[in-house]
Amino acid sequence: MSLLEQYEQQYAALIAEITAHIGRLQQSAAERNELCNKIDGSLSEAQELLEQMGLEVRELNPTQRSSFNGKLQVAQAELKRLQTEYKQTKDKLRSQSNAYTTLDLSGSGDYYEDVSISNDQRQRLLDNSESIERTGNRLTEGYRVALETEALGTQVLNDLHHQRETLQGARARLRETNAELGRASRTLNTMMLRALREKVVLYGVGVCFVVAVGVSLYLTFAPSTPAATS
16 A cells, blocks of 8 residues: 555545544544544644645656546545634534623523423524534545546556557567568569579570571571572
């Protein structure tokens, strides 16, 4: 496993932990300060991990760098969303705390009405916590699907690279075969020209032989014709 993959796993675990802590932050008032400290530390650690991942991505080749840059941007957007959600949750809890303080100081109104308001607010907090938890689960699932998609894309790119190498090897072998065929064709043409020259020479020798025989016959029988006439 590469260092970048280890960073990715650590970042995914931090994101899940931060999401769970934000959900618990709205449920447990007793652990609120401790949870806030944990969330602050986890957010800082996640930011440092993103910076380390950015440094590692710069060392990759262009193809891998493009893929990991997209993942890095998604991770940065997710961290920014969690930071915003954490701030909004703290502001909301602070406003609710101020509202409770105002109710306690006023001393007016019916006791049962105060209890009803407190129960309603508690129910809304529970509903918001469940909604945040479901959102966190969906984000975690989406991040996992994104990782699987990226792994599949990397595998497809590797397969295409191997196929390209195979095609290049086949092309090189085809060029070598064409070169061999060219040499064989030139050799065959040379042999045909040589055979043609030998045939021409043979025909020339035959013609010369026929001419020589004809001349010999002519010289042989030509003197006897005048003698017979006289």
